[in-house]
Amino acid sequence: MQEIRIPSTNPYVSLYPDLKVVSRETIHLIKLLRAEGYSVVVEPKEIAELNYYVEKGFREILADPILVYVIGIPTAIITGLLANWLSDIWRKPPKQNETQLAIEFDENGNKVRYSQSGEKISAKKFSSILESLDKRASDFQKSCENPSPIEKRPYPVYIEHTAKVIGWAKNVITRNEGLYIEGLRIIDPEVQQLVDNGYLSGLSVAGIVKKSTCSVCDSDYVSCNHITRRKYDGKECLVRIDDFAIAEFSLVKNPIQPLARIVKK
Ligand SMILES: [Zn+2]
Known part of the structure; x- marks a missing residue:
């Protein structure tokens, strides 16, 4: 049997339990492996629907290592394939001993693991x-355990590059292709000043994409093999998010994706 198994890793499990979730980068990896003809199973098998999480804008690409379990496929083939994929998507190569990919092979009953560089x-x-x-998930859980001090504003708002909660928000709404934060209350006066003078004008939203559609084939983005921002017969693949479960917000100076702006009322 040849199979590739990827475990569900949901950093927001405390808020959204019982969902099968992987990172957006993992979805792209799955698409690549499927296109190469491999059978990919995301565990647990019992849950059919696969969702993906999108992170705070400030996180570097592949900040969370991806785990891949390989059964019955030669080590060199898979490590070569995945190393190529990684070098393709990296903006800058990882530090020497940083593991972005952990690939586990079953070699005659022994579990052997390699990093993206084949070590x-x-x-x-x-x-x-x-x-x-696990720490990612438990850190998030801890931030949710201190319930919002402000009524009807349940979502924590962070400031970029830190885990510090600087405010609380009510919701995020989509309007004219943009995302707008609703009911933002900043509890840190210094941060309020940075917002007032326009220094912090961007907003990153993190959460779980529960339904999204590919612009190339008009199918469910998780099931098709197109990858966002790439061109197919001259047409760029764009992803329309249809159903999104919010987890947290970050105020940022320069959002990686200009997803949202703060609009003062
Ligand atoms: Zn597609």
């Missing part, structure tokens, strides 16, 4: 990678 990952390092993924 072996020790059992100790592998468990620290698993812990870092």
Whole structure:
């Protein structure tokens, strides 16, 4: 049997339990593997629907390592394929010992793990990678355990590059292709000043995309094999988000994707 298994890793599990979720980059990896003819299963198998999370705009690409379990496919084929894919999407190469991809092979009953560069990952390092993924989820849970001090504003708002909660928001709405934050209350006077003088004007939204549509084939984006921003017969693939579960917001100076702006009323 030849199969590639990828575990669900939902950083927002405390807010949205029982969903099968991987990162947006993992979705792109799955598309690549499917296009190469491999069977890819995202675990748990029992849940059919696959969702993906989009991160705060300030996070660097592939900040979370991706775990891939490979069954019955030669090591060199998969590591070569994934290394090519990674070098394609990197804006800048990762630091020497940074693991962005952990690929586990079953070699005669022994589990052997390699990083994106083909180097072996020790059992100790592998468990620290698993812990870092759990920590993401538990950090988020902790931030939700301190309930909002402001009525009807349940979503924490962070400031870029920090885990500091500087305000609370009511909702995000879509209007004319843009995203608008509703009911933003900033509780930090210094941050309020940075917003007032226009220094912090961007907003990044993180959460889970539950339904999205590909502009090239008009099908569900998770199921098709097109990748956003790439061109197919001259037509750029764009993703329309139809259903989004908000997790958190960040105020940013320069959003990576100009997703949203703060509009004062
Ligand atoms: Zn498509």
